[in-house]
Structure formats: structure tokens, C-alpha cells
Amino acid sequence: MDFGLSREDELFLEAVRSFAEREIAPRWVDIDERRWPIEEVAAKLGEAGLLGIPLSSKYGGQDGTFLQAALAVEELAYADPSLATPVYALLETAWPLIVQRYGRDEVKEEVLPEVAKGRAFIAIASTEPQGGSDVASFATKAVREGNAWRLYGEKNMVTGVATILNLPYGGGAVAIARTGRPEDRHRGISLLLAPLKRKGVKSPGFEYRDWDEIGRHGLPTGYLRLEGLEVPEEFLLGEVNGGFKLAMEGFDLARTVIGAASVGAARWLLDRGLEWIRQRAVFGKPIASYQAISFKFAELYARLEAARLAVYKAAWTADRYFRGQADVQAVAVAGASAKYLAVSLAVETALEVMKWFGGASYFKETNVARVLLGALSYYVGAEGAENIMKLIIARGVIGKEYV
Ligand SMILES: Cc1cc2nc3c(=O)[nH]c(=O)nc-3n(C[C@H](O)[C@H](O)[C@H](O)COP(=O)(O)OP(=O)(O)OC[C@H]3O[C@@H](n4cnc5c(N)ncnc54)[C@H](O)[C@@H]3O)c2cc1C
CATH class of the missing domain: 1.20.140.10 (Butyryl-CoA Dehydrogenase, subunit A, domain 3)
Incomplete structure (x- = not known):
């Protein structure tokens, strides 16, 4: 049993701490007051190699560990305790990794390097208006049409959609959608990376509205209505009904x-x-x-x-x-x-x-x-x-x- 960090992790922690003290801490209230847009903060995080730490370097990541991601996120939270900056970084630790693990090569090659540079964001669109806890009961549907899926339904409290729309590449939401019968519960659910803005062009087929949060104002969260948003078939993650x-x-x-x-x-x-x-x-x-x-x-x-x-x-x-x-x-x-x-x-x-x-x-x-x-x-x-x-x-x- 050893409660110390390895030399490599200590050096990593020192580098993150010094970046966070210099670049983020002096302006965290500006982030919370939306005087310093999160998209600009994201570009800084990207330059510092703090987005997608465990992603492979093949996709612009750092080949880092989850422990390093946790060290980095704690320091970012100490520098921005409103939590907007660390939440941006932690969401981009977990969900792009799901894309890396279960996405198709061409999608990973296109999207993940943009995430790592802070030019794209991958959100999670899970919660629905009738509740977020019972994921197996979700009603949002993915319907097959030729070589693509179309999404219909309502997702509530999705963090980062406004951010996606403001970033140069854009990004998408990992959407939990029903592809089987409702009675199939969790066995009828698929996961898709739904492109909301791709290569700078906003996708048609959805409406978005920010909620007025009581805190963490720097990273907006809102309501997403899916009205036939097209998801090319290669943007499916894993298998149909295996999401x-x-x-x-x-x-x-x-x-x-x-x-x-x-x-x-x-x-x-x-x-x-x-x-x-x-x-x-x-x-x-x-x-x-x-x-x-x-x-x-x-x-x-x-x-x-x-x-x-x-x-x-x-x-x-x-x-x-x-x-x-x-x-x-x-x-x-x-x-x-x-x-x-x-x-x-x-x-x-x-x-x-x-x-x-x-x-x-x-x-x-x-x-x-x-x-x-x-x-x-x-x-x-x-x-x-x-x-x-x-x-x-x-x-x-x-x-x-x-x-
Ligand atoms: C700032 C913010 C950002 C968010 N960002 C996202 C996002 O990016 N993407 C996204 O999809 N969602 C997001 N959410 C939504 C979040 O995931 C949901 O709030 C959460 O899953 C709970 O769902 P709910 O609020 O609908 O509560 P419900 O599911 O309606 O639950 C209500 C209450 O019932 C309790 N409860 C439910 N089931 C049980 C049980 N079996 N036993 C005991 N108690 C139970 C719950 O603990 C809760 O207290 C965000 C929420 C907030 C506040």
C-alpha cells in the first residue's frame, strides 16, 4: 500500500496546478458571470492538453489515465469552484471515451481530435421530461430511414448544447434512444452520437432552449427537442439495442x-x-x-x-x-x-x-x-x-x- 503519487503523476499534477492558478483562478467569477465564455476557456484547456486526457494520441488525446484525469479535474475545480470548467473537462473525459471505445473509426477520426483541441463538445442527452433516473423507460425514439437514423423525442437538462452551437467545429450529444419496443425496457435502447453541429454547420431537426440555472452559469444546461434530427448510421455507438x-x-x-x-x-x-x-x-x-x-x-x-x-x-x-x-x-x-x-x-x-x-x-x-x-x-x-x-x-x- 502506497498513498503517494508516482513521480510522473506528481509532475503532471504540478503542471495542471500551475496552469489552473495562472489561467483559470483569476477569472473564475468572470466564467460564472458569463463575462468569459466557456468556449474560450475550452480553447485554453485544449492547448494545455486537459481535454480527453485518457483518449488515445491517435485521436489527439494524451494517452493518460483516469487517475490523471481525476487529479486534473480536482485542480480545475479548485481554480473554478463554480464548477463550470471542471464539469466541461470531466464530461469530455468520460463521453468522448465512450465514443472512442464504441464508435466507428471514421467518426472517431473526425470528432475526437476536435474535442481534444476544445473546438467540439460531446454532451450526454439522457434525461427526459418525465424523469432521468429510470433510463430503461425512456421514450425518445431512433427510427431507421435508409442509411441514417432519425431521432424523435424530448431530452431535458442537457448540458453543453449552447456550447456546441458556439464552438468552431460544434459537436454532438451521446443520445439514449429507443430502437426496440417499450416493453423491452433496457434491451430496446441504443446509443447514438447525434451531430448537432458538424464541421461548423448546425444540423436541422432539433430545437434547443437554455434553462435559467441557479448556479454554475458558465456551462449552460437546457431543453432539447428532437424533431427528426438525422444521425448517419456510422454515428451509432456499439450495436442496435445494445446501448x-x-x-x-x-x-x-x-x-x-x-x-x-x-x-x-x-x-x-x-x-x-x-x-x-x-x-x-x-x-x-x-x-x-x-x-x-x-x-x-x-x-x-x-x-x-x-x-x-x-x-x-x-x-x-x-x-x-x-x-x-x-x-x-x-x-x-x-x-x-x-x-x-x-x-x-x-x-x-x-x-x-x-x-x-x-x-x-x-x-x-x-x-x-x-x-x-x-x-x-x-x-x-x-x-x-x-x-x-x-x-x-x-x-x-x-x-x-x-x-
Ligand atoms: C445542472 C444539471 C445538469 C444536468 N446535465 C445533464 C446532462 O448533461 N444530460 C442529461 O441527460 N441530464 C442532465 N441532468 C439531469 C440529471 O441527470 C437528472 O436530474 C437525474 O438523472 C435525476 O433525474 P430527475 O431530475 O428527472 O429526477 P427523477 O428521476 O424524477 O427522481 C426524482 C427523485 O426521486 C428519487 N428516486 C428516483 N427513483 C428512486 C428509487 N428507485 N429509490 C429512491 N429514490 C428514487 C431520486 O433520487 C430523486 O430524488 C442535469 C441536471 C442538472 C441539475
Whole structure:
């Protein structure tokens, strides 16, 4: 057992930290206020080699590990704790990898190098208006027409569609669509990379509208209505009716790095809280001297250390899965555990640190509330609600026959 990083990973971490401190941290509030567009941030991430870290260099990636992706995402979250920048990077860690693993060569060659440069974005279009948790019940249909599929249906809360429309190449959404009968449940679902803007040209056949989010404003999320959007047949991922497992794999992988983003935000909060409780004097003493404060700090610090280890374990499990040394169930349980621990920690740390700041935290100038609002996105649902994380862990450990 060795809790240290390898020399290579330490050097990688130092490089990411110095990039994030220099390029992202000074402007994270501008990102949250949409004064610095995420498309420009993406170009910077692309130049720094932080998009698609585990993608093959054949497709413009870094041939990196999931552990490196987790290290990078934590640093990006520390630099931009509103979470827009790390979420951009983590989505582009998981979903392009699903395209690399299950897509056709010509599609990978066309799209993935553009993703790695920050010129294209691959979104995930899963959730539907009637609910996001029960993926096997989705109604969006893919209908075969000649050499293409056409998508009909409604997807809700899709992150990054506006970004796709603003990027030079554009990109697409990994869409979960029904190709079998509704009663076939998960066995009637396929996964397609639906091109929303390709080589700079917006595709016809869909409507999109941004929601007005309470936080994480830098990376918009909205409603996507599919009205016969054409998906060329080579943009199918995996096999017809074989999409459910691939989609679950994408979520499992994404969650390992969502944990990293939440750990980065929690670390930012705890560091700002620490500075504050040491210097804020009330009743003649720094508030850090009161055990009501210092014990709570100690509790959150210990939970942060534990959450980070859970994230590293999840990313390490993902790397073992790619080498054939772990099964996807292990990635699912480790990813859900990491997300569950880290997301609730980030939210609870934000609420506690806001109390330490007192009334000042209620005003945007202190910025703590921005971090709370960003972290809440994962707390309420993004990439799976908290109960669904518990369901994945319970099914994986107790057994599907019981839960
Ligand atoms: C900021 C943000 C960004 C997002 N980005 C995307 C995106 O890019 N792509 C995308 O497809 N979706 C996205 N989502 C949607 C997200 O994936 C869903 O919110 C999530 O899957 C939950 O679905 P739902 O909100 O419809 O809740 P529902 O599925 O309606 O669930 C409602 C509640 O019931 C609970 N529940 C459901 N089933 C059970 C059960 N069996 N046992 C116990 N409790 C249960 C849930 O935990 C939840 O609390 C985003 C959401 C947010 C907030």
C-alpha cells in the first residue's frame, strides 16, 4: 500500500496546478458571470492538453489515465469552484471515451481530435421530461430511414448544447434512444452520437432552449427537442439495442471524475474557511479558537481526506477496468461511492463555511454561495440523484436479487 503519487503523476499534477492558478483562478467569477465564455476557456484547456486526457494520441488525446484525469479535474475545480470548467473537462473525459471505445473509426477520426483541441463538445442527452433516473423507460425514439437514423423525442437538462452551437467545429450529444419496443425496457435502447453541429454547420431537426440555472452559469444546461434530427448510421455507438450498458459505463466513468470536481470545490471552501476563522476575531479571539468551529473544521477536513481517497480509488478502478483487471460493476460501485461522498461533502462544507463567514457570505462578493450553488447541481441530480448512487452501491454489494 502506497498513498503517494508516482513521480510522473506528481509532475503532471504540478503542471495542471500551475496552469489552473495562472489561467483559470483569476477569472473564475468572470466564467460564472458569463463575462468569459466557456468556449474560450475550452480553447485554453485544449492547448494545455486537459481535454480527453485518457483518449488515445491517435485521436489527439494524451494517452493518460483516469487517475490523471481525476487529479486534473480536482485542480480545475479548485481554480473554478463554480464548477463550470471542471464539469466541461470531466464530461469530455468520460463521453468522448465512450465514443472512442464504441464508435466507428471514421467518426472517431473526425470528432475526437476536435474535442481534444476544445473546438467540439460531446454532451450526454439522457434525461427526459418525465424523469432521468429510470433510463430503461425512456421514450425518445431512433427510427431507421435508409442509411441514417432519425431521432424523435424530448431530452431535458442537457448540458453543453449552447456550447456546441458556439464552438468552431460544434459537436454532438451521446443520445439514449429507443430502437426496440417499450416493453423491452433496457434491451430496446441504443446509443447514438447525434451531430448537432458538424464541421461548423448546425444540423436541422432539433430545437434547443437554455434553462435559467441557479448556479454554475458558465456551462449552460437546457431543453432539447428532437424533431427528426438525422444521425448517419456510422454515428451509432456499439450495436442496435445494445446501448444501455454503454450508457451506464459512461455514467460510471463520469462519476469517478465528478467526485474529483466536488473534492476540488470542498478543498477551496475549506481553505477559504480556514483563512477566515484564523483572522476573524469575535469576543476578543479568533473564531478558530472556539471548539464549535475548530471541531467542525476537523470533521470536514477528515471527510475531505476520505472523499479524495474514494475518488482516487474509483479512478484507479476505472484504469484497472481498461486493462481488463476489474469488471464494470466495480467501477459502478466505486464511482457511485465517490460521487455520493464527495458531492454531499461539498454541499455541507459550503453551508458550514457560510456560517463561519456570517452575514458576509450572503453577498456575492464573498463568492462562497456561488460554490454552494455549483455543488448543488450534483446534489440534486446531475449524472444521477443521491438515492440512485445508494441504489447502485446497494445492488452492487448486497446483490440485485435483494434490492
Ligand atoms: C445542472 C444539471 C445538469 C444536468 N446535465 C445533464 C446532462 O448533461 N444530460 C442529461 O441527460 N441530464 C442532465 N441532468 C439531469 C440529471 O441527470 C437528472 O436530474 C437525474 O438523472 C435525476 O433525474 P430527475 O431530475 O428527472 O429526477 P427523477 O428521476 O424524477 O427522481 C426524482 C427523485 O426521486 C428519487 N428516486 C428516483 N427513483 C428512486 C428509487 N428507485 N429509490 C429512491 N429514490 C428514487 C431520486 O433520487 C430523486 O430524488 C442535469 C441536471 C442538472 C441539475
